[in-house]
Amino acid sequence: MEQTQDRFCILAHSGLCIESSGRFKPCCNYSTWLDSRDAYNTEPSELSRHPEFKLIRRQLSQGLAHKGCQRCWDDEANGLTSLRQSSNEKYREQYESLEPQIRIGDLGFGNTCNAACTTCESSSSQMWSELDQHLQSHPGNKYQRDPHKPIKRKLNWSISSLGRLMHLYHGQNEVLASPDFLPFLEQLERVSSLGEKTILISTNGSIWPPQKVLDLLKRFKSCHIQISIDALGAENDYIRYPLKWSTVETVTRRWIDFTQAKNMKISMRTTVSIYNILSLGDLRDWWNQCSGHQRMSLGFCWFPHYLSASVFAGTLSEQLKRVSNEFPEVAKLMHNPTDDQALAELFWSFTNTVDEFRGLSFRETFPTLFGLLSKSQKGALCTI
């Protein structure tokens, strides 16, 4: 294991990320779930004492590149700001000198969602359950799907543990679609002061919540609404199936107005996959125009890995050069091109299966991209 001067991570010290099934890990970047025990019904102090959690903290504080944190090491090696670095910048000074304790929570309330985005899966959206089961039934589970049924969860922690949660992230699930989100906020307000806490909600831009939720959000010390949008118009409707662009645009504009108050912030987060790699510029221009140049950040599609743009780094080399000039993060991603024929074939067969299931057409929705990709593909192609 490579040893360096500083590998400390505040999320291994104070963070907790909970999957809809109740499994947990220090952060969303960490490679595996640590345990199958139910984090919704286990006190965070006990989770934090889990031997694996202790091992991560020990190795990082010794300057060792713990293997579960590989995504952070890769990002840092590629010149990107890792989750470790951005979290340390925000929280390290506040908590490093204190005992390890869960203060930064990334959690949802099950997998209730109103969308089945193509780059998502059923652990985050029950709208994926049926299709995930279908995909899993292919020989050898070649698409690596892990179907989950609809799940509803509530956090059964003591009042003191809830009160200690200082930074809430709702980034893995669409909490605005969950009936348990409002009761959670109300409970949090009863047991602690929202004015000392921060909250970040990642939302697909199609849900305008009830007034009670909006009123509670205004009481936080700071509230960050992160609108998750991957493309405009018909491309949005394909990637963010079955959402409709007209709704997303209308609700996003309402969020922009709502977040004008001084404790509020808005940004847009885009998951870059092969589907939207060529239309990032159009999306950025739209966002700049309607938000007045608020932040747009890019995340990359690590799973399913066969939907990553890097699979076609060779085929699209000229186009990716142009995109990389506009979006330097994309250039850094392309330092590790996959360009693998087996992954390309998985992309085509996955897309065909999804299109067939949903009555969509990749060929018609992305005609330019289809034309470019199909040039280098050996063998028969079909995308409905």
Ligand code: SF4
């Ligand atoms: S180093 Fe990265 S992967 Fe590891 S716990 Fe910190 S943020 Fe998570």
